[in-house]
Amino acid sequence: xxxxxxxxxxxxxxxxxxxxxxxxxxxxxxTVELSLLIVVAGILLGTALACLRAYRIAPLSLLIVVxxxxxxxxxxxxxxxxxxxxxPNVGFTLSAFAVLFVILTLTLAAFTEEIVWAGITAxxxxxxxxxxxxxxxxxxxxxxVVLPQAVRMxxxxxTNRAIAITKMTALGSVIGVPxxxxxxxxxxxxxxxxxxxxxxxxxxxxxxxxxxxxSRRLEARFAWRT
Amino acid sequence: xSEMNATDRxxxxxxxxxxxxxxxxxxxxxxxxxxxxxxxxxxxxxxVLGRSGSxxxxxxxxxxxLEEPSAGSIFLEGQDICARGVDLDKIRRRIGxxxxxxxxxxxxxxxxxxxxALRKVLKLGRDEADERATSALDxxxxxxxxxxxxxxxxxxxxxxxxxxxxxxxxxxxxxxxEPTSALDPELVGEVxxxxxxxxxxxxxxxxxxxxxxxxxxAADRVVFMxxxxxxxxxxxxxxxxxxxxxxxRAFLARYSA
Numbered sequence: 188x189x190x191x192x193x194x195x196x197x198x199x200x201x202x203x204x205x206x207x208x209x210x211x212x213x214x215x216x217x218t219v220e221l222s223l224l225i226v227v228a229g230i231l232l233g234t235a236l237a238c239l240r241a242y243r244i245a246p247l248s249l250l251i252v253v254x255x256x257x258x259x260x261x262x263x264x265x266x267x268x269x270x271x272x273x274x275p276n277v278g279f280t281l282s283a284f285a286v287l288f289v290i291l292t293l294t295l296a297a298f299t300e301e302i303v304w305a306g307i308t309a310x311x312x313x314x315x316x317x318x319x320x321x322x323x324x325x326x327x328x329x330x331x332v333v334l335p336q337a338v339r340m341x342x343x344x345x346t347n348r349a350i351a352i353t354k355m356t357a358l359g360s361v362i363g364v365p366x367x368x369x370x371x372x373x374x375x376x377x378x379x380x381x382x383x384x385x386x387x388x389x390x391x392x393x394x395x396x397x398x399x400x401x402s403r404r405l406e407a408r409f410a411w412r413t
Numbered sequence: 414x415s416e417m418n419a420t421d422r423x424x425x426x427x428x429x430x431x432x433x434x435x436x437x438x439x440x441x442x443x444x445x446x447x448x449x450x451x452x453x454x455x456x457x458x459x460x461v462l463g464r465s466g467s468x469x470x471x472x473x474x475x476x477x478x479l480e481e482p483s484a485g486s487i488f489l490e491g492q493d494i495c496a497r498g499v500d501l502d503k504i505r506r507r508i509g510x511x512x513x514x515x516x517x518x519x520x521x522x523x524x525x526x527x528x529x530a531l532r533k534v535l536k537l538g539r540d541e542a543d544e545r546a547t548s549a550l551d552x553x554x555x556x557x558x559x560x561x562x563x564x565x566x567x568x569x570x571x572x573x574x575x576x577x578x579x580x581x582x583x584x585x586x587x588x589x590x591e592p593t594s595a596l597d598p599e600l601v602g603e604v605x606x607x608x609x610x611x612x613x614x615x616x617x618x619x620x621x622x623x624x625x626x627x628x629x630x631a632a633d634r635v636v637f638m639x640x641x642x643x644x645x646x647x648x649x650x651x652x653x654x655x656x657x658x659x660x661x662r663a664f665l666a667r668y669s670a
Binding site: 336 | 477479502503504505506508509510512514516517518519520529530533534575578579582
């Protein structure tokens with residue numbers, strides 16, 4: 188057996204692929220669903236926190252900063268394991284899907300908060316002054332003048348972070364969320380063959396490459412018109 | 414342009430449009446405004462001159478409380494705008510402000526720069542706001558640029574949109590904070606032309622600027638500030654030809670040289 192044959196046998200085994208394709212495709216749906224939920228909820232929550240922080244109410248800001256710093260420091264896997272294996276001991280039993288959703292949403296929200304906050308503070312003071320001088324209130328100025336500019340400024344880091352965290356849905360495989368990776372590793376151990384993992388990789392690329400490309404277009408779309 | 418003086422009442426003696434009385438402002442231990450008394454009567458254009466650091470911008474920014482005065486009072490048509498419990502947003506919609514760096518909203522086109530406050534502050538409907546914006550932009554000669562974004566406009570055009578944004582709210586007074594200082598020399602004229610037109614429409618204006626020729630030609634009064642005080646307050650002819658203070662003379666000698 189040549190080296191190539193051995194490689195093909197291990198990673199491109201048609202028989203194994205055919206057998207496990209349906210279950211892995213089932214995992215695609217779980218990954219897509221989770222990713223969308225996490226991106227939407229995480230970015231909304233993070234943006235809302237950044238806005239709250241703009242009011243500079245000291246105790247509230249402190250809470251937000253502590254939340255953002257803790258969730259940005261902790262590896263999500265640690266939280267996922269604690270949430271899934273630890274919380275039931277204190278009476279909270281969440282499904283694996285729910286644990287993964289909550290932890291990754293909070294993680295993305297923590298990063299989003301910091302990123303959008305950076306955008307808010309980078310918006311020139313003159314924008315606040317111009318809007319306030321026309322009689323707009325603080326909240327109106329934040330929502331209609333500052334936030335649209337802040338978000339435009341931070342779209343590149345924000346999309347990067349959103350993609351990075353969405354990919355972490357693969358961590359769900361350790362607590363039994365039937366996502367792409369979980370289905371693939373199951374198939375791999377049943378078949379003793381690595382082809383399902385290669386398929387999983389291909390599917391991840393297929394899923395996330397369009398997202399990466401879409402984020403580029405989003406950046407171009409929101410560039411200032413000059 | 415009678416709508417600019419929406420509060421106009423026939424007869425009776427009205428309080429001055431803007432009156433600063435005993436105004437003080439300190440940043441930390443630095444006193445930047447001391448005992449400022451200044452009155453701007455309705456329809457007047459008052460020019461404020463002075464070296465940088467003399468406190469003129471700070472004084473102007475106190476007039477709509479972008480800077481908080483440390484002491485003293487400011488009256489807008491007789492109402493103390495520093496009084497406790499005053500609704501600052503309501504006050505500010507009656508005071509137009511134009512900034513040195515324009516401060517247009519870069520994510521909105523010219524029309525929506527003007528309509529934003531009309532919609533959100535005055536709560537006008539879209540059609541009415543658009544109509545007012547068109548008329549304000551027309552007033553500054555930019556109705557044909559309504560769908561341009563700030564980044565697509567020259568500095569002079571941006572400043573004219575900024576003026577349109579302020580006059581669309583039909584303020585009782587306009588504050589100009591060095592409106593031409595950030596402009597290339599060839600663009601200064603178009604902004605001054607718009608200000609001259611506002612003056613012809615009897616808009617009340619308080620202007621901080623270094624445009625001496627314009628001050629001399631158009632101002633009703635010229636005020637000179639030094640070290641946080643008003644040292645001279647005179648009609649332009651007198652101010653430029655026979656100022657009473659030595660510091661004014663030194664300033665004028667330096668600038669007209």
